[in-house]
Amino acid sequence: MYTLIPPLGARPSERSVIFVGLRGVPEIQGGVETHVAAISARLAERGWRVEVLGRAPYLRSRRPYSWKGVTVTPVWAPRSRSFEALAHTALGLIVAARRNPDLVHIHAIGPALLTPLARLLGLHVVVTHHGFDYERQKWGRLAKAVLRAGEAMGMLFSHANIGVSKGIVDSVRHRFGVGATFIPNGVENPFPQQDMSCLDRLTVAPRRYVLSVGRIVEEKRHLDLIQAFERLGDPSLKLVIAGTADHAGRYQHAVEAAAAATPGVVMAGFQRGEALSQLYRHAGLFVLPSSHEGMPMVLLEALSYGAPCLASDIDANLALALGQDSYFPLGDVDALARAMRVKLAAPNPAEGAQRAARVLDSFGWGAIVDRTTEVYESALLGWRVGKARHGRAAFRSRVEFGGR
Structure with missing residues (x-):
């Protein structure tokens, strides 16, 4: 290559x-x-x-x-x-x-x-x-x-x-x-349908996991997501955190400790190419709880695969106009947990397909x-x-x- x-x-x-x-x-x-x-x-x-x-x-x-x-x-x-x-x-x-x-x-x-x-x-x-x-x-x-x-x-x-x-x-x-x-x-055109080897390796089932993608840095607010996931109280669900820290530090250690203490959290490390494509395609929900984004590329990528999405209500995320039910107040863990529960209980594949088409056409x-x-x-x-x-x-x- x-x-x-x-x-x-x-x-x-x-x-x-x-x-x-x-x-x-x-x-x-x-x-x-x-x-x-x-x-x-x-x-x-x-x-x-x-x-x-x-x-x-x-x-x-x-x-x-x-x-x-x-x-x-x-x-x-x-x-x-x-x-x-x-x-x-x-x-x-x-x-x-x-x-x-x-x-x-x-x-x-x-x-x-x-x-x-x-x-x-x-x-x-x-x-x-x-x-x-x-x-x-x-x-x-x-x-x-x-x-x-x-x-x-x-x-x-x-x-x-x-x-x-x-x-x-x-x-x-x-x-x-x-x-x-x-x-x-x-965004790229999504990878064609692949096998599910990445899911098998991480021991997660299609549509039965929440996905987070991004570097392990403070503004991505992984700790909010882990706390909200814990409050779901559903042992059949998992939370996959795909990403790593460029530089080791206190926040990385805090995220790793919270993940280890919370049943169902999978620290997947940095994923790329076909493996990342599989994670997007089969996610039950993609969540971006960030306090800061320029133009949220991982959110665009998730949308391009038709994944159900939930994001914090910062300006960069709101600019994508996903609808009120796709946003939650930044830093409000209870509101995030409630929104995750609603999204996971009522999947809407037709809406996901429409959003994917719009994103691929516009971006x-x-x-x-x-x-x-x-x-x-x-x-x-x-x-x-x-x-x-x-x-x-x-x-x-x-x-x-x-x-x-």
Whole structure:
């Protein structure tokens, strides 16, 4: 599946883009990683020369390799929750400057703190805002301040911005006075019907388990879900938690302890590909109790399989307009337990099929890549026009003062 190769050399007839700010591709846990994997492979199919600079500790090889026409290059990063993204992005931008691509695409507001460095290195930059990461529970006051600064730097110094939700686009326009293009996360066409080997391995029965998918981090609120599941008091049900923590810590240990103390909870670890597809397809209920989401990719994935879904009433989830019976008040464990009981008692396959069709029609990756390439072309056009009109001195002035 993977071919080890040296970094690709430039071919003048191709557009080129380098992705920075993520752990890597493919099949690496995280919404940003899933997003970039889908877009990068489709850009390569369209003739773009695409490279993803991934964080070496997360990749399967320490040498560059090719995946679906995408060059994946490991770049050193420390295994540190606080410094990993910034250190890796700084090194990645230096690597990118040596490649001289048409564009560098930075993902997430943490890595976007280094957008001014990218500009000073002469790179043409697009930034995707995936969510207000400073609202995540895991970050302290200093980290939240750094993330707010990253948001500002990314929005003010890039050549073009993308927001994965309309709320992000509106917020950026209001607070920074800059435009951003709304391009949501997408979903793949579901895997065809498979066997149930993953269910057998986890000893769960079709339609008799509640599913949670995502990293083990505070804002996903697994403890709320475990408590609500316990209150169902149904020994025939199980709760499958698919995901793991990138960095060990108190929250991970708390979730593992709560799972061990609650009969029926299965810690499945990180699941991908066909195994994850089986879990979505046969779930009796998918639950997303998060306190923070940018654009909830796992919820979109669950909907695309027709799974019954229940989500917290935060803005990012409400934007999908699933109906009042598909939401519960954030943090209200009793309300979550009641809603789970109602959903599990009255499955509605017809509603699930209708939602799946709507999600696949509205969030297909083909249209998303079309819109992304339009942003790329506008960023390149804006760069060329600005440079022709104002010259190098004016460009330096824009970098110093945050102009576009």
